[in-house]
Amino acid sequence: MTVKRRYESAHRQEQARLTRRAILDAAAVLFVDPGYAATPLTAIAAKAGVAIQTVYKVFGSKQALLSALVDVTVAGDDEPVALPDRQFVADIRALSDPRAMLTRYAQHLAETHARMVHVMLALAGAATADPDAAAIWRKHLDQRRQGMTMFAADLAATGRLRPEHTIETAADVLWLAMDVRNYDWLVRQRGWTPEQFQHWYVDTVAATLLPPAA
Template identity: 80%
Template sequence: MAVKRRYESVHRQEQARQTRQAILRAAEALFVDPGYAATPLTAIAARAGVAIQTVYKTFGSKQALLSELVDVTVAGDDEPVALPDRQFVAEIRALTGARARLARYAQHLTETHARQAQVMLALAAAATADSEAAAIWRKNLEDRRNGMAMFAADLATTGELRPEHTVDTAADVLWLAMDVRNYDWLVRQRGWPPVRFQRWYVDTVAAALLVASP
């Protein structure tokens, strides 16, 4: 009986995971078009093929669903792993030179933007007219700024920051350069290959932050 109960428990967990993913996929599609404000939870439930009660039970509210969608889209998964503990952060910190660290981050940033651009642009648009979306957008801005503060501190340990920069001002530059709207304009609108975008990011940030190479 114990084995059967464990099997049933694992089966229920897998069903719940699949249901959660179906709701998130439906929300992603509908929050992009027709948009967050125009999308009731009933429409998301219908697209996901679940009852509206299931959406409420899983996420609680439309705002919570949007917040979870942003988090999962940015992270690329729903694993409870904090940013400093992510593998790409360890790989960046293992590199010795500032430019090499920028290049590894540029790779991560490009992969993230490819995954999140539509959702983040839809969130930015929704934030102009919806207070719930605006709160989530502000939190995302703060999270990104905090992440870039950590990255700026890591770059400072290389001793390669230009003398006029503090960690705080370096974080400002990094925060500006990583904005999804840069990726949207250059890659999605202007057709730049992702590799060219990565080079642009590294060259631009290095020119703004780092001492010139001898």
């Protein structure tokens, strides 16, 4: 009986995970087109193939669903691992050369932007008119700023920042350069390759923050 209960519990957990994923996938499509404001939760439920009560049970509200979608889209998964604890951060911190650190981050950035550009642009657009979306967009901007302040501190620890830059001003530069709208303009609209975007990011940020190469 114990084995059976464990099996049933594992099965329920897997079903709950799949249901949550289906709802998030539906939201990722419909919040982009026709858009957040134009998409009722009933439409999300229908596309996900679940009852509307299930959507409310899993997420509680439309705003909470949008917030969860942004978090999952940025992270790339639904695992309870904070971004500062993820592998790409450890990879960056294992490096001692600031340009190499920027190069590793650029790789992560291009991968992340390719995954999240549609959702984040939809969120930015919705934030101009919807208070709930605006609050989530503001939260996203604040989290970006916190992450880039951490990155700026790691770069400063190498002792290679240009003398006119503090951690705060370096974080400003990093925060601006990593904006998803840069990726949208250069890659999606102008046809750059992700590799060209990465080179642009590294060259631009290094030219601003680091002394000229010897």
